[in-house]
Each structure stands twice: as structure tokens, then as C-alpha cells.
Amino acid sequence: MKHSLISSVVLIALCSAPLFSHSLAAQETSLEPVVDAANKINSAAKSSQLTVEKIADSTQERIQQYKQITRQIQGLEVYTQQLQKQINAQAAEKDELNASIDEVSVVERQITPLMLRMIESLDKFVQLDVPFLPEERAERVATLRELMDRADVDVSEKFRRVMEAFQIEADYGRNIEAYNGEMTVAGQLQDVEFLRMGRTVLLYKTRDGSSMGVWNQQQREWQPLDASYASNVQEAIRVARKQLAPDLLMLPVFTSTSSTGE
Template identity: 75%
Template sequence: MKQCFARTLVLASLLASTSAVAQDQTLEPVVDAANEINQAARSSQLTVDQIADTTQERLQQFKQINRQIEGLEVYVQQLQRQIDFQQQEKSELNTAIDEVSVVERQITPLMLRMIDSLETFVNLDVPFLPNERENRIINLKDLMDRADVDVSEKFRRVMEAYQIEADYGRSIEAYNGEMQVGGQLQDVEFLRIGRTVLIYKTRDGEAMGVWNQNQRQWQELDSGYRSSVQEALRIARKQLAPDLLMLPVFTPSSQAGE
């Protein structure tokens, strides 16, 4: 009886072992397939992650390019406005260029008349700085004959000469020069106060004279004015502060006054 039981157990064990081996052999393809599926899933997930990263990067690039396009559109619009404005200026310049010859023909005679008038004025004016003023007019006449100088520059120089002459009437000036005094050429100091007073004084102060515009000649000045003239010369040279002075003044209605 015992022997039959033992055989039964051995047989059962063999059957169980055989069944397990058969089961393992049956499940092995399934496990391998599952592993392949898992590996494919991991590979697919990596691919999806890479696609997602690439898509996000492309989206950022797209947004950046859109911002650049918007900026370029604004820039192009600004350039177009500038081009339109330049086209308008070009048209206006072309019109002005067409009129230059007409303007030049009109303004050149005007400048010549202005120079002649200025020369006449200087000749009739109080005779201060005669060489400087005469040379200025000579230079203007020479300038008008030059072909290498623009009309605009010629006009500017003429207007500058007029401005200088106008400024003389609002200034006080002391300068050195020479003139005939007592039949001799002497170094003198000139005092000019606007166009109202022109006085000379010799270096030693022994002789003084004032220009009489009514008679258009020099008139001897009394020695009593010596201190006032000396003080006025120092004021003109900015060596003293401006002050009230007693000096002779000629007016059209009188021979002399103070």
C-alpha cells in the first residue's frame, strides 16, 4: 500500500513539474511580447516628448518672428512717410532751382545798388575808420565780380557790411591813427561815440580836435575838454566804468553844443 502511495506522489510531482515547464514555455512569448510593447511605448514616449519640445521651440520662434514682422511693418511705414516727405521736398527744391536764375537776375542788381548806396553813405558820414570802411566796400565790389562765389554768400556779405555800419551808431570806440596836425603828420588817438562825436587827441595831449559834421571839417577843441576826453578814451578801452561826460556835440540846427 505504501509503495503504491509513493509512486502516486512521484507521479504527481512529475506531472506538476511537467505542467510548470509547459506553462513557462507557454507564457514566455507573452512576456517577451509585453517587454517589446513596453520598450516600444518608452520609445514612443520619447518621440512624443521630443516632438512636444520641438513644437514648443517652434512656437516660440513663431512668436518672435511675428514680433519682428510687426516691428518691421512699423519701421517700413515710418520709412514710407520719410520717403513721401523727401519726395515733397524734392519737388519743392526742383521748383526753387527752376526759379534760381530768375531770383539771381533780380537780386544781383539789388546788391550792386546796395553797395553803391553804402559807399555814398560812408563818404557823407563822419570820417571814422576811413581805411577800414573803404576797404570793406572795395572788397564787396570785387566779390560781386567773382564767379566762384554763390549769390547767397554775396548777399550775406553785403548784409553783414550793412550790419557793421548799423552797429557803429550804437557803440563807443577808441583807436589809434595818423592825421595832419599843425602841418605835420602825427600819431593821434581817436574817440568815436556812435556817429555823434568824433574827437582826436595827440599823444602829448597838447592838441585836440572835434569833427564838425555840419561844416565837414575838423575844429580845434578847447583844452578844457582834455580831462573829459581822456576819461572817455579810457571808458572806450574798457579801462573805466561808463560815466556821464561833458563833450561837444554838433547838431544840424546849431554850430556846436554840449
């Protein structure tokens, strides 16, 4: 009886095995769509994650570009402000230059007549002055007259040349000079040595020393000079030519109260 029961159980088990296998196969078949759906969801999730990562990277890159552009804009704003200051300064300088140009035009119209009067005064002064270097000084005045008529020379250069001529004339009164020239002596044109000490003394000596004369500015004529002055005159000429150290010299000087003095 017991053996028969065991056999029944085995028989039931054997009989139920095909049923279980059939049920498992049916269950696997029913789960395939779910697994496929899960795989699709996982694939979609992975793709979405990659998309999110790309968007995040792109967003970060855009943020860095934005920050960089912002810094560039700030730098350009500062640069623009500095340029505006320079433009304002240049505009102010332009206004000053325009005002200066207008003033220069006024000054130019006023200074040209002044220079003409100065040249005229210089010409008269040279004519009335002690007659040393007459050709050179007269030529200087003539050159200034020609210069004033030239249109290719600036007014500033003309004024400089006029002032230079006045300075040269002023220097004549503070120095000593010896130079060679010609003079009519005893009715004959002879080579002579002139000696000028400022505008106080102007005298001449022939080459052989046989004749000497001194200019009398009060009477505006040459007067003979005594032979006793020969050594002093020669020494003074050597001093003027820087051949001898300066020393005390005895030379004739004309004054307004006396005809001749020393």
C-alpha cells in the same frame, strides 16, 4: 482483507506517481512556447512604452519650440511694423528735404543779386558817411566783394558776412570811440587823435593839442575848432577810451539849419 485494501491503494498511488510526473513534465513542455511568447510580448510592450515616452518628450519639446518661435514671430511683426512707420516718416522727411532743396536753389538765385546790391549800397553809404575809419570800412567792403566771387564759400556764409558788415555800420551810430590816426594839418602829415560820437560828432586833436578840427557833414569838410573846447575834447577822449566815467560834455554839433551848434 483490510490490510490488503490499503496495500492496493498504496500500490495504485505508487503506480500513478510516475504517470503524474510524466504528465507534469509534458505540461511544462507545452507551456514553454506560451511563456516565451509572453516574455516577447512584455519586451515588445516595454520597448513600445519607451518609444511612446520618447515621442511624448519629443512632441513636448516641439511644442515648446513652436511656442518660442511663435513669440519671436509676434515680436518681429511688431518690430517690422515699427520699422515701417520709421521708413514712412523718413520717406516723408526725404520729400520735405527735396522740396526744401528746390526752394533753397530758388532762394539762392534770388539772394545773390540782393547781396550784390546790398554791398553796392554799403559802399556808397561809406563814401557819403562821416569819414571815420575810412581805410577799415573801405577794406571791409572790398573783402565782401572778393567773398562774393569765391566758389568755396556757401551762400549762407556770404549772407552772414554781409549782414555782419551792416550790423557793424549800425553800431557805429550808437557808440563813442577814440582812435589814433594821421591827418594833414597845416600842410604837414601829423599823428592825431580822432574822437567819434556816433555819427553826430567827428573831430581830431594833434598830439600836442595845438590844433583841433571838427568835421562838417553838411559842407563835407574839416573846420578848425576853437581852443576853448580843448578840455572838453580831452575829457571826451578819456571817456571814449574808458579812462573816465561818462559825463555831460559840451562839444560842437553841426545841424542842417545852422553852421555850428553845441
